[in-house]
Amino acid sequence: MTSIKKTFLCAGLALMLSACATSYDTEKQFWSFGKGFETAQIAPDSWQISFVGNTNTDRALARKYVMRKSAELCKQAGYSYFTFTREQTDRDAVGQFGVGKNSSNDILWGSSTMNQETSVMVEVTGLHSKPENTNSRIYDTDYILNNVDVKG
Template sequence: MNKLHTIGALLLSAITISACSTTTPYQPLRNGYGYSDQKLESNRYRISFSGNSSTPRDTVENYLLYRAAELTLQSGNDYFVLVDNSTEADTRYRQSINAYSGFGHYYWYPSVAVSSGDSYPITSYEASANIQVFSGEKPADNPQAFDARDVRANLQPLVTLPSE
């Protein structure tokens, strides 16, 4: 690989890392990050939220519940029941690169030396759930039932919308 390719690769790596340095906002799925949902039956939905590597697990899970509450209210219902839910962690390892520049000892042109650095984990989370939505008062004896208005009100202060 020539020096121009090496420098280009380093710049691309820096841009890529800086692009993922903020948490995923609460948004419809965009570039692989955000929420998605699918209506399965008249009162049953599959929802998910995918965060980037800067988005903590609890944020991903909160955004999933917030989306469930929004979807429940948008469908004209009052509460939802988590039929099943899970959170998956995707951990990859990234190798840091050390680059040094200077002038070659016997050469009259700039030189670049590249060596590998440390390896470090990068983890991103995706939460998914199947929910059923219902009208009326939430059953008090079902711990998987959530009042959509309460969930929305309690999680609203934690929700970060995209800046556009």
């Protein structure tokens, strides 16, 4: 009976975790089920930022998260402006599967529902000053930090 209680407890916890959009402060790791942020500095003035959200995280919210994270990183590094040198946003269908044993100790596996995952990957470059003539959009770090709210 104890294993049934544990199974229901785990299933309930999984349902509670999946009921809300992935929060801004989530780092991608095993315990976040691969959801959240992952950042890597790729040059002295550039970072690659990726964010994966759950079914309840739409494209607009995911992009807002990445915009805010870009401004935070650039501000911490002393840059007043930034630009995206590469940006990709996807909404993918992802299947979930499970593995278990029955009462005869047979290994069982199967798939369940398809969920949607929103992912955003950008390469962001910090700038000390705003260039006059440019073909790309330049963002002001202070403006983004003061006006892009990521709290629900």
